[in-house]
Amino acid sequence: MWTKIVPITALIASVALSGGTAHAEPTTPVGGAALGSRGLVIPAGVKKPPTSKATSYVIADADTGQVLAAKDAHGKYLPASTIKALTALTLIPKLDKNQKVRPSQNACNQEGSAVGLTPKVTYKVDDLFKALMMASGNDAAMALAETNGGVPQTMRDMNALAKRLQAYDTVAKTPSGLDQPGQSSSAYDLALIARAGLANPDFRRYISTKTTRFPAPKGHYEISNHNKLLWRYDGMIGVKNGYTSKARASFVGAATRGGHTIVVSIMRHEGFFWDEVASLLDWGFSVRGKAQPVGQLVNPLPDPALAAPPARAPATPANSVTPAAQPPLLDTAASRQSDSTRTVGALVIGGGLLFGLVWLGLGIRRRRARSRL
Template sequence: MGMKHVAPVGVLLAATTFLGAPAHAGSLVAPSGAKPGGAKNEPVGGARLGGRGVIAPTGVKAPPKTAAQSYVVADAETGEVLAAKNAHGRYLPASTLKALTALTLIPKLDKDRKITPSRRAVNEEGSAVGLVPKPLYTVEDLFKALMLVSGNDCAMALAEANGGLATTLADMNAEAKRLQAYDTVAKTPSGLDKPGQSSSAYDLTLIARAGLANADFRRYISTKTDKFPAPKGYYEIGNHNRLLWSYKGMIGVKNGWTSKALGSFVGAAKRNGHTVIVSIMRHDGSFWGDVASLLDWGFATRGKAIPVGHLVDPIPDPPPLPTASPATPTPAPIAVSDPAGTTRGEESVPPGLYVLGAGLLGGAIWLAYGLRRRFR
């Protein structure tokens, strides 16, 4: 009995079933117990940043004391963390969360787009710029008021312009994960206190550092005063960041306060071509002097001490999937005319083969018949 040939398609199917689907080389599944952004059981940014007390370098003057329960001092260019206290302590961020709101939404919204705030946005509680439900504002106007006067009404209006509150919160939390700001959970776009919302001094530093790389973000946070549209003309608004008016080289970022969060601040200043970022959380008094002292210490210490940790880089975007090349079309059979005038495809069996096969079969029968008679 002759051997049957397996069709090529069958071979491919069998091979696929046997081998299974290929694994994705870019899998982000971490081993059990590992924390994203660091080695197993190591805090993001380095092992020393897991401590609750003050973490400072040796061989240099100690950082100044502060009433803040948590802080980070970092070099924005190198990413070196120069000193910290309870860097990953999770606290209510208050309006410092607006830095994440701005960083998330600036790339998504056309700054020249006209916005008509909803009644919900206009009536948002807490600090506000005083929106009215009329098409008076551009997205850029709202971003300026968000970062200058901490407008909660602007935060809601921007969230609605981005497709709604749920969409914006999902985008903010995705951006936090991209930055490896894993202590941060956004429950509001404004930073108003809400159960489950959190951030850390380390995360606020990551967010500020990423924001400084965006030209529009830098422009909004460094603006001292601006004109804001009103039903009858405009009125002036001024930046709530006091250090913009008093600290040499202050770039700005964002301050915040609520009765539950207490005082919080994240800010950046530049001197002699170098930028230092300071973040503080849960300060129970006026924190401006403490922040200025920490900035001074950071400028005096950078480049002279071994860092206590580092600011991690954002997770890179996944590489684009390879573009499938278009399938090569199967050439149509070439029509060939035989001498009899009939048309056949190139894969048809030529008539000569039939004649040859018949001759061979007849010869075999005749040989078998002759051998049979001989043996008899």
């Protein structure tokens, strides 16, 4: 068991160009060397966290990003429906919440947990997000993905956002979390995703709503949030739980007390975990600010659109360019991080620009050589 604190190390990053976008390829554990341990990692001089049957977990201070304790933080496991937090985080800024959607039969026929969508009803996107995050509707996940241009496009968007968050353990294959070969996440990544989501007011509204009326062919019916701690734990904000027979139980949640927020994520739990999560949250509140952290929830990387702005067009009224704005939820999440991790994005982007210039120079020389033939 680790009790000695290992200082947070800078990421050694290599840069690969893919479609003109630079991506970090970390060679050390994201968030600190100690987080690479498969065993329990806790600060020296504090009591152990309560026992948990989870194979992997992270307890973190959402305000500072400090990881207070971890067990196999970067272990890759099937995420089940906790991946819906990434689905929501990706699509909330992209879809108009007042847009009307008539779901396809394919969406309505999704297996597993469902809210009961029907092609006979037109739903607002806002309704679908409630169904996604409250009732864990796989049908709602598919309807939202189809509204975003289809599953392939939504997977590209989700995985691009995961990379921007530096959630490198996460590979999304479905918008719902239904098991697929190659799909994965980690307790560390779930904490990163949750922390970014908490900065978005709509995300917070969906995850914290206990019950709501949902459209039906004749009127409405009531749906309830699957997160039992919303009723049991003082200050619980919410986030997402999940379960499949292969993934077993997973959960990521956040609670606020005394103006401070703690995030707990667990993966591959075999049984009833609600009381364990409550105890882990209690422990996080008890040691927050009193112990040296064992790691750090890192900053989101800068928006590639801002890092490499398009070439200027002639300044005429008919031809003007407006740079894409960075999603405010990620701006806010980054602003809450500590200075200890802000150098990571600069290293990655700086390396990416240097590599890009070299690549461009080689391309120009090759074109000139061909022109002489």
